[in-house]
Amino acid sequence: MSKGGLAGPDGTKSVFGQMCAKMSSFSPDSLLLPHRVWKVKFVGESVDDCGGGYSESIAEMCEELQNGLTPLLIVTPNGRDESGANRDCFLLNPAAKSLLHMNMFRFLGVLLGIAIRTGSPLSLNLAEPVWKQLAGMNLTIADLSEVDKDFIPGLMYIRDNEATSEEFEAMSLPFTVPNASGQDIQLSSKYTHITLDNRAEYVRLAINYRLHEFDEQVAAVREGMARVVPVPLLSLFTGYELETMVCGSPDIPLHLLKSVATYKGIEPTASLIQWFWEVMESFSNTERSLFLRFVWGRTRLPRTIADFRGRDFVIQVLDKYNPPDHFLPESYTCFFLLKLPRYSCKQVLEEKLKYAIHFCKSIDTDDYARIALTGEPAADDSSDDSDNEDADSFASDSTQDYLTGH
The missing domain is CATH 3.90.1750.10 (Hect, E3 ligase catalytic domains)
Structure with missing residues (x-):
């Protein structure tokens, strides 16, 4: 693929x-x-x-x-x-x-x-x-306004316009309605333009089309x-x-991620771990989503702890990275595993983590993204994946008449 x-x-x-x-x-x-x-x-x-x-x-x-x-x-x-x-x-x-x-x-x-x-x-x-x-x-008129705020006011203008028949016809309004993608759809083979006489039918047909398109x-x-x-x-x-x-939730709650986190090679109370969670707290929701894709290959968390199906988020700290500040974090997305060098300070951790989540999206074992900042390839086992009011008013003001044609 x-x-x-x-x-x-x-x-x-x-x-x-x-x-x-x-x-x-x-x-x-x-x-x-x-x-x-x-x-x-x-x-x-x-x-x-x-x-x-x-x-x-x-x-x-x-x-x-x-x-x-x-x-x-x-x-x-x-x-x-x-x-x-x-x-x-x-x-x-x-x-x-x-x-x-x-x-x-x-x-x-x-x-x-x-x-x-x-x-x-x-x-x-x-x-x-x-x-x-x-x-x-079924969709309602209020639903249409949620995604197209100008649609209902446009119909109200046509429905309630007090122009004379001659003035109305001079507007030369086509008997069409824009669909959701902006294309004009002809609503009737009988009419080419909207008039005072057919405007009620136009409104009825326009609403019906948009509700069922x-x-x-x-x-x-x-x-x-x-x-x-x-x-x-x-x-x-x-x-x-x-x-x-x-x-799931578009928001990524860190308390849920923390609740399934386990640690290897370091205590959860260590400074490096505290720095990591502080950096995650400072991330925007978009950055958290990028982090999840980097470390797990997905962009949202499951809804509940039970939906993790027993899968832990593993943070492993290794001392093989030397000097640690020259290396990026690495991930094994199959195992929801993040490998961290033992960074010297929170600022370095934040810098390296942000770089990784923004620029290291490929799943590979070929050293494309795993290059130490010194320019030398990282260690071989550092792979990642080895495994509205207008609408309400309109709806309550004889909308059913328009829909039924009465």
């Missing part, structure tokens, strides 16, 4: 696309395994996948879904306009309707199901309305989830609860 290269026009060469193409080779039973579902071999990276490669593949796919390498997700309209809520969130792409895209959405559903079953969180920043639909709930994609994702988890039971949960089951 290759990563980091050209993903192709439909993302078929991405890690996500390559994994999707392999889905037919997975038996139904393999998708129900409690831990790792597949083994990974990345081209150009020497890794014996004992779990770290698998976690890295999941993190890589989540990144590809949200950086444009695959066509399945789009940023919210608020994100495109840089205003309103949910600017940093994604929606399912309503324009992705081909057979290939539907298969990709099904595979996305499989990933969501695996995350629920194994307790291994995905780093996916989907908008809350997406989670609501995946849980089997993701239905095909949602159905495909739920179909994929059904291969791993009992989808009908998802209706027992809210969208937020489903998001938490799939993604």
